[in-house]
Amino acid sequence: MKNLLYTLIFVLSALATTHAQFDSKNIYGGGHVGLGITSGELSTFVQAGFTYSLEFGYNINDKLSVGLEFGQIVATGTSQDTIREGLFEGSPITRIGFYTTANFLAKTHYRFSTGKIQPFVGLGLGVSTVREPAVEDPTVNEDLVSRTGLAVCPEVGISVSGLVISYSFSHYGRTPRETIYNFRSFDLPLNFHEITVGYVYNF
Secondary structure, X not given: OHHHHHHHHHHHHHHHHOOOOOOHHHEEEEEEEEEEEEEOHHHHOOOEEEEEEEEEEEEOOOOEEEEEXXXXXXXXXXXXXXXXXXXXXXXXXXXXXXEEEEEEXXXXXXXXXXXXXEEEEEEEEEEEEEEEEOOOOOOOOOOEEEEEEEEEEEEEEEEEXXXXXXXXXXXXXXXXXXXXXXXXXXOOEXXXXXXXXXXXXXX
């Protein structure tokens, strides 16, 4: 993780220096909140979640920017399962799906115009750590199971005087290889349709 951070900082610094002269007025920062809707096999167990992110970066020119983003998704849902062993083996049980992700991305945005209304496309690449409670019995205190993988987040949106509305189809790696809370939700792609609103301030 540390090596990745150093690499991202180096890449962003190199891109920024391609500008004729570094200008602090081209630095931006902002945040976003929204809804993440699970896509694919995992949606059987986890349906939707809350997403938020913080970002900062540098506008290379009027249309192109690069930056870093840290974000999280907290997603929950319910599914029907059966007890596999013990006195109540074969009995139906409702299980609660619960996943959290911590996402660290290098991002770039391209804006199609330079006025107050700016439609844009973006791409985020980085790493995501996915965690799930490893507690089957609520009376037992155990750690979380987790897994770190590649995150890929293409994005489209529109900015109006700094107010940003965007949609992204985000891939945050896969769920842990072992899972306790949901028997069949291990090693599944963790994909979300994310709809967010936020604000970006140019310094």
